[in-house]
Amino acid sequence: MTPLQTCLLVSALLFSIGFAGAVTRRHAILVLIGIELMLNAANLNLIAFWRFSAHPEALTGFIFVLFSMAMAGAEAAVGLALIIAIYRHKKTSNLDEVKELKG
Amino acid sequence: MSPFFIITAVVTLLGAVFAMSLRNLVHCALAMAVAFSGVAAMFLQLDAQFAGFAEILVYVGAIAILIVFAILLTRSGETPEKSVLTSGWWAGIAVTAMVFTILGWAILSSSAVPKDLPAAPVATVKNIGDALMTKYVLPLEIIGLVLTAAMIGAVIIALKEDKKDNSGGEQ
Amino acid sequence: MADKLDQIFVNVLHWLVSFLPEALRPLASALVCIAFILMVFPLIFSLTTIFERKGLGRIQNRYGPNRVGIPFTKIRLAGFGQFLPDGIKMLTKEDVVPRAADKVVHFLAPIVMLIPVLLTYSVLPFGKNMTLADYDAGLLFFLAVGGAVEVSVFMAGWSSRNKYSLLGAMRAIAQMVSYEIPLILSAVTVVMIVGSLNLSQIVAHQNQYTCGIAHWFVFTPWGLVGFLLFFIASLAESNRTPFDLPEAESEIIAGYFTEYSGFKFALFFLGEYLGMFAIIGLGITLFLGGWTSPVSFLTWIPSWIWFLTKMMAIVFVFIWIRGTLPRLRMDQLMNLAWKFMLPLALINILVAGIWHYMAADWQRWLVCSAIIFGAYVILGRGLMANQKLGLRVYKFAE
Numbered sequence: 001m002t003p004l005q006t007c008l009l010v011s012a013l014l015f016s017i018g019f020a021g022a023v024t025r026r027h028a029i030l031v032l033i034g035i036e037l038m039l040n041a042a043n044l045n046l047i048a049f050w051r052f053s054a055h056p057e058a059l060t061g062f063i064f065v066l067f068s069m070a071m072a073g074a075e076a077a078v079g080l081a082l083i084i085a086i087y088r089h090k091k092t093s094n095l096d097e098v099k100e101l102k103g
Numbered sequence: 104m105s106p107f108f109i110i111t112a113v114v115t116l117l118g119a120v121f122a123m124s125l126r127n128l129v130h131c132a133l134a135m136a137v138a139f140s141g142v143a144a145m146f147l148q149l150d151a152q153f154a155g156f157a158e159i160l161v162y163v164g165a166i167a168i169l170i171v172f173a174i175l176l177t178r179s180g181e182t183p184e185k186s187v188l189t190s191g192w193w194a195g196i197a198v199t200a201m202v203f204t205i206l207g208w209a210i211l212s213s214s215a216v217p218k219d220l221p222a223a224p225v226a227t228v229k230n231i232g233d234a235l236m237t238k239y240v241l242p243l244e245i246i247g248l249v250l251t252a253a254m255i256g257a258v259i260i261a262l263k264e265d266k267k268d269n270s271g272g273e274q
Numbered sequence: 275m276a277d278k279l280d281q282i283f284v285n286v287l288h289w290l291v292s293f294l295p296e297a298l299r300p301l302a303s304a305l306v307c308i309a310f311i312l313m314v315f316p317l318i319f320s321l322t323t324i325f326e327r328k329g330l331g332r333i334q335n336r337y338g339p340n341r342v343g344i345p346f347t348k349i350r351l352a353g354f355g356q357f358l359p360d361g362i363k364m365l366t367k368e369d370v371v372p373r374a375a376d377k378v379v380h381f382l383a384p385i386v387m388l389i390p391v392l393l394t395y396s397v398l399p400f401g402k403n404m405t406l407a408d409y410d411a412g413l414l415f416f417l418a419v420g421g422a423v424e425v426s427v428f429m430a431g432w433s434s435r436n437k438y439s440l441l442g443a444m445r446a447i448a449q450m451v452s453y454e455i456p457l458i459l460s461a462v463t464v465v466m467i468v469g470s471l472n473l474s475q476i477v478a479h480q481n482q483y484t485c486g487i488a489h490w491f492v493f494t495p496w497g498l499v500g501f502l503l504f505f506i507a508s509l510a511e512s513n514r515t516p517f518d519l520p521e522a523e524s525e526i527i528a529g530y531f532t533e534y535s536g537f538k539f540a541l542f543f544l545g546e547y548l549g550m551f552a553i554i555g556l557g558i559t560l561f562l563g564g565w566t567s568p569v570s571f572l573t574w575i576p577s578w579i580w581f582l583t584k585m586m587a588i589v590f591v592f593i594w595i596r597g598t599l600p601r602l603r604m605d606q607l608m609n610l611a612w613k614f615m616l617p618l619a620l621i622n623i624l625v626a627g628i629w630h631y632m633a634a635d636w637q638r639w640l641v642c643s644a645i646i647f648g649a650y651v652i653l654g655r656g657l658m659a660n661q662k663l664g665l666r667v668y669k670f671a672e
Binding site: 001005006007008009010012013014015016017018019020021023024025027029030032033034036037040043044047048050051052053054057059063065066067069071073074075076077078080081082083084085087088093095096 | 112119123138183188190196203206239242258261263
């Protein structure tokens with residue numbers, strides 16, 4: 001197995017673990033943690049492909065990862081603000097109980 | 104791959120598994136911070152120094168702290184007594200297994216994967232700065248806008264509303 | 275002769291490492307440097323605790339410790355041996371862990387604090403050719419692992435299951451996060467002018483002399499303001515007075531390390547002081563010329579002696595400020611960071627850009643100083659005018 005395949009398998013496994021947590025856990029913040037793990041797996045994938053590519057001096061994969069990290073930060077901030085706002089209205093952060101559209 | 108990479112990968116995956124399976128939310132957040140540090144170490148081993156340091160700065164230094172603050176602000180610091188899994192969790196596990204199988208098969212049987220190890224690329228800060236300022240300047244400006252909008256939006260969403268019948272409103 | 279003394283540590287390192295085969299040399303060299311840092315900086319920490327107690331005592335019109343020499347001998351040192359019995363006391367105290375505490379997290383918190391702090395020492399240039407790891411993005415490494423200390427502060431505060439610990443931890447994290455931004459922005463001005471994140475290159479840029487005075491960045495208007503902002507932010511990052519509300523004895527017992535005793539408390543104490551030295555070292559590297567001498571006729575003094583002298587001078591100023599200024603309240607602290615230091619740091623970046631592009635004349639001094647002074651006056655007036663003296667309202671998410 002080439003080094004690139006090892007990196008890609010690790011990233012795929014990390015993605016699956018994040019995905020499993022995001023769809024099975026009840027608490028909203030744990031879903032967010034799962035999403036962050038999935039984003040990290042995607043970043044790892046991008047860096048692995050950049051490192052083993054034919055033209056790494058173009059820095060495309062690298063810059064993509066930097067922007068992806070910035071977007072993940074923005075998304076985590078807004079997601080957590082949403083969770084806090086929902087908690088304030090429904091007094092719960094359990095996703096099974098937040099199932100009505102009535103505000 | 105070098106044994107150091109295997110160890111780092113194992114630490115990262117263990118951190119991720121604990122982050123998704125522990126009952127106490129704060130333990131999950133701390134395990135997630137361990138997983139992020141593992142990913143940063145893997146970036147460093149793939150000669151992506153700037154990305155590794157940026158990962159520690161952004162994820163461990165900021166996002167992990169943000170998640171911890173949100174856990175405390177929503178009073179979720181105690182260990183829950185009821186089940187932590189949502190209804191229909193077995194379907195989620197089945198879909199996850201399918202996803203991983205397909206990804207693994209695609210990786211292992213792909214012929215687009217190069218067989219040899221190319222030389223280490225040069226990703227000095229100067230090159231990154233040049234690329235950001237010449238070729239990628241438009242995404243850079245847009246992400247500045249996005250981050251500003253996200254900051255203002257997060258503050259507005261989490262701000263306490265002034266309700267006339269709420270006795271605990273702000274002065 | 276002066277050059278030999280200057281490079282004495284580098285030469286000793288090469289001599290020590292030459293006994294080993296070629297393949298093991300990089301690893302052995304790194305290990306010897308790490309051992310050296312681990313021996314020198316805790317020793318400086320011990321001496322600083324004595325200077326602090328004696329210095330604070332003199333400022334408060336009393337003697338500090340003035341009797342202890344070296345224990346078990348008849349050598350009298352007028353109080354300078356105090357760190358030895360203090361160290362023995364901390365190591366032999368009983369390690370009390372609260373029954374309701376989260377054992378694993380409680381145990382790991384001091385270790386998680388100490389590791390990033392020690393990692394930050396690896397990029398500081400202590401002298402000429404004396405950097406342990408000369409990364410291309412050294413400044414980013416320092417700031418990134420410096421930010422990882424906040425996780426340990428939270429671990430310590432939350433795992434103690436004590437409301438004072440948790441409150442102190444939340445305040446400490448809020449303070450650290452808020453003051454990181456002026457810290458990073460004032461470092462950005464230096465990066466902009468030098469064009470590199472490499473700390474050795476930043477020092478090399480300041481190693482030039484005009485009419486006998488060095489080109490330290492602190493001798494320029496934007497550099498002076500940047501250094502002052504960095505200084506205040508580093509006071510806040512190390513939880514020193516006037517920003518020590520999270521750990522002041524009269525406010526919150528001891529904040530996030532209330533429930534720690536014995537060796538774990540010693541590790542926290544050590545971690546805090548080592549963090550202080552590291553961030554002072556970074557401030558010296560960025561603004562005060564690192565290991566260079568300020569005047570060209572004193573360059574014969576070895577570079578590491580200059581670094582140590584500057585570091586101890588700033589440590590003395592930290593101790594002086596601790597004995598003199600009162601503490602800031604939490605909201606005053608946050609207002610200072612977000613409403614005063616952040617805009618001033620942003621204007622400082624603008625001024626550094628103007629400085630770089632104007633011709634090297636007296637006009638650029640005038641323009642830059644005028645802009646900074648105007649901004650300072652306006653922001654200061656704005657900060658003072660917004661003081662709401664009334665009952666504070668606490669906001670939860672409910």
